[in-house]
Amino acid sequence: MSESPVAQRPLPAVGPDPAPGWRPGLIALDIDGTLLSWIEGSGQTHAEVTEPVRVAVRRAMDAGCHVVLASGRSPHGMTPVADMLGLGADEPVWIVASNGAVVFRYPPMEVTHEHTFDAADAVAAVLREHPNAVVAVEDRGGEGYRVSAPFPDGELSGTQTITPVEEIVAAPVSRVIVRDPEATAQDFVDLGRRLGLHGTDYVVGWTAWLDLAPTGISKASGLDEVARDLGVDPADTLAIGDGRNDLEMLAWAGRGVAMGQAVPEVVEAADAVTHPVTEDGAATEIGRYF
16 A cells, blocks of 8 residues: 555556457456555545445456455555455455465365565664664564564554564565655655565555565555465566556466556556546446456
């Protein structure tokens, strides 16, 4: 999760329509900015999925299509959205959390894959250049995060337990968030390129929000694990997202679609662009097939 874009842009024509007769066997959906729209300037998303999106997802599921949520959120921040959509009402569904580092079935929550890494060196390198940044990791034993200092209101789900940075990264973790409210997203893009962060993959959010992950782990890697279990080919997958952490997912899927308000590099990388989240773009795209 991270803050929203400042403005929406007209829909560009960036790619062809799907091949005639093509229909996805799996739909991978980002959450924030794709299923849930942003509350301008708050760093939070609306708490409800709109009815058009809910109906579109239900139609796809009723037709036998697998629907998988894929988000940077932690697992406990994703299950309420699955409940809103009715995922898991008939049988447990797959969910890709923490930008691919955690894959689980729900309900009940059953973690099937978890990838961890030693984040201490990468976090230290970032804090040397942004000493006032705050650091967080998911508290897998609870319903929230361990944080070096409180995050801005609404940016993290669940509780926040103040913990020294040294303790936060003392053991391997699946994902680390570094947030500097005094910096910009471009500052963090430049920082990542400058530092290299060897042995670690990173994604910059809408603001100065940096997700650190194990090398080679992304939403795409998590979805690939799910697709293999389901017996679905990536070529038969539709993926919809709006952020930099969706780039690998959109490239992996047979059809990758950017939301209308997506950051420019996501729009450029997508096969097509749908309407913005405020105009139910996910429902528009899913409605092409179901």
